[in-house]
Amino acid sequence: MTGTVPAAAPHATTFTTYSPATGEPLAEHPVHGPEEVSRAVARARAAQAGWAALPASRRRALLLGWKKALATELDAVARTIAEETGKPAGDAAMEVVLTLEHLGWAARHAWRVLRRRRVGTGLFTAHQRASLVHRPLGVVGVIGPWNYPLYTPMGSIGYALAAGNGVVFKPSELTPGTGVLLAELFDAAVPGHAGLLTTVTGAAPTGDALARSGVDKLAFTGSPGTARKVMAVCAGTLTPFLAECGGKDAVIVTADADLDAAADAIAWGALSNAGQTCAGVERVYAVREIHEELCARVVERAESLRPGAEADASYGPMTLPDQVAVVERHVTGAVAAGGRALLGGPGSVRPPYVAPVVLTGVPEDAAAMAEETFGPVVAINPVADVDEAVERANASRYALGAAVFCRGGRAGAAIAARLRAGAVSVNSVLGFAAVPALPFGGSQDSGFGRIHGEEGLRAFTSVQSVTVQRFSPPVALTSFGVPAATRERAVRLARALHRRR
Numbered sequence: 001m002t003g004t005v006p007a008a009a010p011h012a013t014t015f016t017t018y019s020p021a022t023g024e025p026l027a028e029h030p031v032h033g034p035e036e037v038s039r040a041v042a043r044a045r046a047a048q049a050g051w052a053a054l055p056a057s058r059r060r061a062l063l064l065g066w067k068k069a070l071a072t073e074l075d076a077v078a079r080t081i082a083e084e085t086g087k088p089a090g091d092a093a094m095e096v097v098l099t100l101e102h103l104g105w106a107a108r109h110a111w112r113v114l115r116r117r118r119v120g121t122g123l124f125t126a127h128q129r130a131s132l133v134h135r136p137l138g139v140v141g142v143i144g145p146w147n148y149p150l151y152t153p154m155g156s157i158g159y160a161l162a163a164g165n166g167v168v169f170k171p172s173e174l175t176p177g178t179g180v181l182l183a184e185l186f187d188a189a190v191p192g193h194a195g196l197l198t199t200v201t202g203a204a205p206t207g208d209a210l211a212r213s214g215v216d217k218l219a220f221t222g223s224p225g226t227a228r229k230v231m232a233v234c235a236g237t238l239t240p241f242l243a244e245c246g247g248k249d250a251v252i253v254t255a256d257a258d259l260d261a262a263a264d265a266i267a268w269g270a271l272s273n274a275g276q277t278c279a280g281v282e283r284v285y286a287v288r289e290i291h292e293e294l295c296a297r298v299v300e301r302a303e304s305l306r307p308g309a310e311a312d313a314s315y316g317p318m319t320l321p322d323q324v325a326v327v328e329r330h331v332t333g334a335v336a337a338g339g340r341a342l343l344g345g346p347g348s349v350r351p352p353y354v355a356p357v358v359l360t361g362v363p364e365d366a367a368a369m370a371e372e373t374f375g376p377v378v379a380i381n382p383v384a385d386v387d388e389a390v391e392r393a394n395a396s397r398y399a400l401g402a403a404v405f406c407r408g409g410r411a412g413a414a415i416a417a418r419l420r421a422g423a424v425s426v427n428s429v430l431g432f433a434a435v436p437a438l439p440f441g442g443s444q445d446s447g448f449g450r451i452h453g454e455e456g457l458r459a460f461t462s463v464q465s466v467t468v469q470r471f472s473p474p475v476a477l478t479s480f481g482v483p484a485a486t487r488e489r490a491v492r493l494a495r496a497l498h499r500r501r
């Protein structure tokens, strides 16, 4: 347990992490059980009281100090991410950069978003002064995935801390080292608040223990299947739950779009990080007039890409060994169902790497179109018009992100308004994920709730409404002493006023 509570007894078990690229062992980490998780939560609870009592400016300064430490140690953090996930060093460094942007925004804006706010009163409450305040929840449990092991959980950790909470973080068992380093840097940069952020390590049972530990909210990022299990545990104690799950993001390309820009963005959105991005591009709907040309330009870009372990590789290996079989099933199934492989195919799967696969004409009910592939595979299907593209994009059980390529921002925004996705980028892919002020999250199998932005700060608070009576009302309606005639007069007055409009 980092951040760190001495163990009651020596750890009974440890687990080993391995390099996804070479299979070499990387490190040993303790398996934290229910007792240690509970202790971490108790410690975070004790530390949280002092943290919440700090002036907002002091919390901001301390969080910015942590950001500075992360920036100073960028290379070490990126190295750990690269080792654990297999992604190229440059991609890992960009993940740290994105995280710094978000942490900085949360630290700087928390006081403005969460400060006490006066609200107006009503006809019978004019004697009250009314305000609302966002108060920290207490201790937030964060369960994270492995694909962006720093950036993704920090969308909850950084915002929850900025809102005045303590945090216990359970990173993926594939990437515990990143979580451990994060908490170590916090302890060094934020002195005097030991235990406020603790990383506990282990697999599903450790996450399960966190869900049962009495945290005041659980922020989960991972697959919808696991989200259902964790949510069911949280239901037992009515623990609030936030779910950031998978996606099957669609890109719509209209006839007047800049095809070079679209092809470039589609290739990157689908293939970077080996396609292991929750809001990565998995489906493209291109109107018939430009479909063939778009396919040719995506293939042209994709065929120059090369997965590998070298620093200059385009992307790395599949981080989760089991995911390789899923990707293979989707590609094989798409071709068997009548889809055409324009680049690669079932033979592109050479564990732990998968070379780029570009498909077309894949039936909408094939797994490659309906399920999250989470690999470097993209299907570009032709559609008659934008209406059909919107219909198909929306006909998914996922609703996380989407993108539209067309001429003119206004036309793009009009198409965006018809999409069910939680976030839409016009003339770029994943643009929304890099803007800290924009909330991020989806619906249906993509989960619910929002991280990032003002909503992401409020997600880790509870609203308290307060009225302060300024003077005695001429007619005290909240008293048994109100004469019946007074009450009737009040009802007549209200009826007359409300009937007017």
Ligand code: NAD
Residues within 6 Å of the ligand: 143, 144, 145, 146, 147, 148, 152, 170, 171, 172, 173, 202, 203, 204, 205, 206, 207, 208, 209, 211, 221, 222, 223, 224, 225, 226, 227, 229, 230, 244, 245, 246, 247, 277, 278, 279, 320, 372, 374, 400, 441, 446
């Ligand atoms: P996963 O569901 O296998 O695991 C996620 C986390 O849950 C891990 O830390 C795991 O140890 C833990 N866990 C597993 N079983 C548990 C249980 N019974 N109780 C408590 N915790 C448990 O997901 P993954 O493979 O780590 O991540 C990939 C998934 O995450 C993909 O579906 C991807 O789209 C999604 N994802 C979503 C976002 C987003 O913001 N929407 C971001 C990144 C990844």
